[in-house]
Amino acid sequence: MTSPFRLFSLPHVPLKQVLDNVGPEALLILSMCSRRSKSIAVSFRGPSKHVWLSLNFGLGDRLEGSDKRDVLLAVKKNHPKDHNTLETVRIGSFEKVPVRMEFLYQDGDKRGLITYWEDRITGLSAIGDYAREVFNQDISEMMIGEKEADDDHRRAAEWLKESQKSVQSLYCDFKPKIDNDLDFVMENFNCTERLSLYVKPSEHFCPAKMPNFKVDSLHILFSFWVKQDHLLTMNCKYIVLQDSKLTNQNLNVFVKHWMSGGCSQLKKLWVTVEEPIDYEVLLDGVEFVERGDDVERVFVDERRTSHIIRGGFDVKRSNVTATVVDLGQQSQLFFMIVW
Structure with a gap:
């Protein structure tokens, strides 16, 4: 793409002031105008680079910024009829990638730069590497959606390993063709901070290997396959398990495990279960102090949202206190927080 812009002839200070205010999408597009513009964009340091980069494989096939509607680049497979x-x-190493500005949403007026590729995973890998270079940072989040080809997830995992080794946040939302699809994701994507699994495996799914759940935040939407031994290995700060088959006895074992020093990073455990919570069973053999509803405490969750917690059952290990929140006799939610 050739450009008649005189922008890059500006003195250093005015140029920096312009780039400070263009935003990440414009900075990325400007970097494609010429080799010189790319060099300037790469060396620039300023607010336009303060962005959370999310690379989506199968969930829109795009690179997004901090706002999920802030699409920086999108990938489409095959060239349009008018590609000439x-x-x-x-x-990157691809010299003539066809592009054009298009509407990104059917019901909106937001346009974005669409890139056209013969192979979508090649395109996503290329724009991921290009964004890392321009913004001088790794991709912060990967989103893994439906596969178009059987090796899509494998190629996405290979890109991660080869380009940056790990990713802070991994979000997965797809229908597995076989249970091995979920096994593959848990075994081959190195996620360091936040893992969200919105994947529903078969009814009798059991992980081929013990999952390595050592992230700050873990959310499993369909967690019916999570057994007691899986729960005891989750050394995470924030755990949300929905559609769980864990029993009151399983949760009793977990509370005792925590009191004995297990799951030392825990700040919140939130589990929806099939059978109502029975606090007598859940706290059997546990030393606790029951707090009345007149005792109010404020808990700040992973999203920095404050919640008023009334009453509950306090349990301790050394000098750390946790509360099993009393949500009533028919509640199907187990909620434990660590102060």
Whole structure:
């Protein structure tokens, strides 16, 4: 893409002031205008680079910024019929990638830069590497959606391993064709901070290997496959398990495990279960102090939202206190927080 812009002839200070205010999408597009513009964009340091980068494989096939509607680049498979008339840009080692501005949403007026590729995973990998170079940072989040080809997830995992080794946040939302699809994700994507699994395996799914759940935040939407031994290995700060088959006895074992020093990072455990919570069973053999509803405490969750907690059952280990929140006799929610 050639450009007649005089922007890059500006003195250093005015140029920096311009780039400070263009935003990440414009900075990325400007970097594609020429080799010189890319060099300037890469060396620039300022607010336009303060962005959370999310690379989506199968969930929109795009690179997003901090706001999920802030699409920085999108990937489409195959060239349009009029591709010979389209502008082209250089992205990494790919010299003539067809591009054009298009509406990103059917019901909106937001346009974004669409890049066209013969192979979508090649395109996503290329824009991921290009964004890392321009913004001088790793991709913060990967989102894994439906597969178009059987090796899509494998190729996404290979890109992660080869480009940056790990990712802070991993979000998975797809229908597994076989249970091995979920096994593959848990075994091959190195996630360091936040793991969200919105994947529903078969009714009798059991992980081939013990999952390595050592992240700050873990959310499993369909957690019916999570057994007691899986729960006891979850050394996470914030755990949300929905659609769980864990029993009151399982949760009793967990509370005792925590009191004995297990799951030392825990700040919150939130589990929806099939059978109502029976606090007599759950606290059997546990030393606790029951607090009345007149005792109010404020808990700040992982989203920095404050919650008023009334009453509950306090349990301790050394000098740390946790509360099993009393949600009533028919509640199907187990909620434990660590102060």
